[in-house]
């Protein structure tokens with residue numbers, strides 16, 4: 129089973145013909161999540177392998193236009209598409225006021241329920257039985273939140289041969305062991321889950337840190353992730369300018385990935401002043417070698433590892 133990341137917009141500030149503004153789609157088992165929704169996100173989605181039908185939730189980092197201006201258009205199109213299912217939108221305080229205003233002005237008239245969650249503090253903002261999304265405060269010019277999508281570990285594989293050898297009768301006892309419960313056989317012997325289960329199978333994790341200067345929040349979100357998506361508005365060497373404007377360089381992003389023990393780094397939110405993305409790689413690879421720079425409509429498949 130895999131999780132697919134689709135980079136819908138990878139530029140900073142304003143869209144150009146080659147780079148749209150920020151949005152990343154995460155597609156997993158028929159469910160779609162968006163991280164940010166810059167202007168033109170729905171058009172980018174139409175060019176990609178993603179379709180809005182499976183959209184469950186949108187996570188907004190902050191209210192700068194290049195991260196949020198695509199929301200009314202996308203939601204308007206969902207209405208025209210006769211969507212009935214509720215949609216969750218998570219973001220900074222002010223989101224409710226924004227949607228109330230859009231409704232009052234008749235810019236939006238959602239035919240479905242908008243479940244709007246305003247983030248007050250770091251923590252879990254979205255959770256199911258299989259995964260959760262948590263948030264931490266980043267350090268930008270205005271209130272800004274990063275996100276971490278994380279599948280829960282699954283129990284190890286059930287070893288049928290071992291179970292038979294131990295004399296466990298097929299039936300409900302199998303299920304109990306798989307849920308982590310010990311059982312007692314008719315002969316009085318106890319069987320523990322470890323006796324019949326392989327090693328736990330770790331879930332995938334992805335962090336999204338955009339926009340920010342290097343900060344603890346980004347480091348916490350990135351801890352041990354399979355994939356870190358980190359803003360890199362400037363190439364390495366431009367740290368002073370980046371910090372002044374509330375952003376990171378590719379070297380900053382690489383340091384974050386290295387210190388957090390991330391497995392792979394994708395640089396995004398690249399300055400439109402640098403159409404040749406090789407400069408972002410050249411200035412980060414020596415710090416963190418497993419780095420790539422995103423381009424619009426780039427896709428990455430993440431496969432779940434089977435054992436720890």
Ligand SMILES: [Zn+2]
Pocket residue numbers: 140141150192194195339397
């Ligand atoms: Zn931005």
